[in-house]
Amino acid sequence: MDLISYIVEPFQYGFLLRALAVAVITSITCPLVGVFVVTRGYGFMGDAMAHAILPGMAAALIAGLSPWIGMLPSALVFAFLVGFIVRKTGIQADAAIGIMFATLFALGILVMSLWGAQVTVSLEDILLGQLLAVTQSDILVTLGVASLTLLVFIGYFKGLMFVSFDPVGAEVAGIRVERVDYLLLALISVVVVVTIQAVGVVLVLAMLIAPAAAATLAAQRVVPTIGFGILFALIASIVGIYASYYWNLPSGASIAMASGLIFAIVALVRRRISRA
């Protein structure tokens, strides 16, 4: 088999083309917010959020609705509860995140085990994603949500940058820091929810963190960092999908693995360069 047909062959199947479309969209949105997640130390937040959507998702599935309808409110409720607990009790943010992470994830599992018998989607599907099962309407929803994220992101870009770098200076400059921070949390929620479909709850971080983290090693300014992040995420998605097709591997895990390998390669290359 020559190279061209090797490359083209998987995409005669509609489900693989749809998988690729969703993977490409998430590869663009994840590093956008991922760069902010990584540089502000919100990694645990992203992971916890991905797990905390379970009750909403389970409730929607049991009610026979699209999981989307439950996921996004769950993620937003989680983000706002964490902020609320930190402000009202004064405990550390990571402790508040840990509390809500465990409690909401547990609630989701309880809901599934009590009323989830007739739901066809398994817990494993939710945890590991069903990239190869996405439908045309999933793509449209993903695309819509991603475009909205992109617009909001572009509109608030300088404010996000200022607040993330120097929150006190930003407040002095007249930026409503709390509002921008909540906006960032909302953007992270939306992106996490969109990404779960591609790679599942457990592997969201593979798209959200690893490409952005690798990018911070490769570039010096925010925009190029986002650019590299998108490049790395695209490579990871495409390599992952091919690996999944040719070696019959689970797609979410393949993408996450590729993403981790890319980080390792970038880190090694950078070490080489800084030593030379």
Next chain:
Amino acid sequence: MSQTPTYIHDSELEKQTAPLPAVDANCMCVTYGQDTVLRDVTFSVPSGAFVGIVGPNGAGKSTLLKTLVGIVELSSGSVNIYGSDPSQTRRMVGYVPQSDDVNWQFPVTVWDVVMMGRTPSLGAFRYESAADKNAVNDALHRVGLLHRKDDMIRSLSGGQRQRVFVARALAQDARVLLLDEAFSGVDVGSQYELMAVLRRLCEEGQTVLLTTHDLANMARQLDTVLCLNCHLCACGPPDEVFTPEVLEELYGPHVVAAESGYTI
């Protein structure tokens, strides 16, 4: 520096004929819930003065600076910047935050940071005008860091980082510069460099207020120091106000012994 701040002890008549002070605080009080952070603080800083604020942790130094930029509200009294309420003078006041409040891991260059002074919250693709670029260039030149404009902020030393933030305030066309903990995390050589830059800016007409813990070296080079411990214990030239009595009121008896060689 020949100018020394005018204080409210001056007659009302003198106040009316004098040019507007850069900062004019009158019986300023700030409370957070039950805690009184600032109590009846009254002082005036003339344009072009170089003023330090000293006092122990929790004395309200940062709070005082934050009232001047309008992000902390007074519970009573008043404060004016060139005769106007701080909420109206935001562009006029440049603020250099405490080093601990800045996320140094964030990927920005020196240029990006100074540009924040020009375009704090535009969208991603909003055009940065030639005037913005000139202002950034000029500000970096004035603090002596134009040659580092493409470097990442985190690759600079503590003193250089402070100067970048000073440049950001200049790019914003600020006339009053506020530096919170100006010299912490800055090595001794760079402290003097930063001091020289600030001194030159004062001579060019900027008014500088900074908070510092360094009574032994830095505070002594300022024109005026405000000694703050929730209330104003003293203010005036450092040689006059750093008396054993004032230092004891600020920090307790041990510091007095160490600072002035007095034994108690």
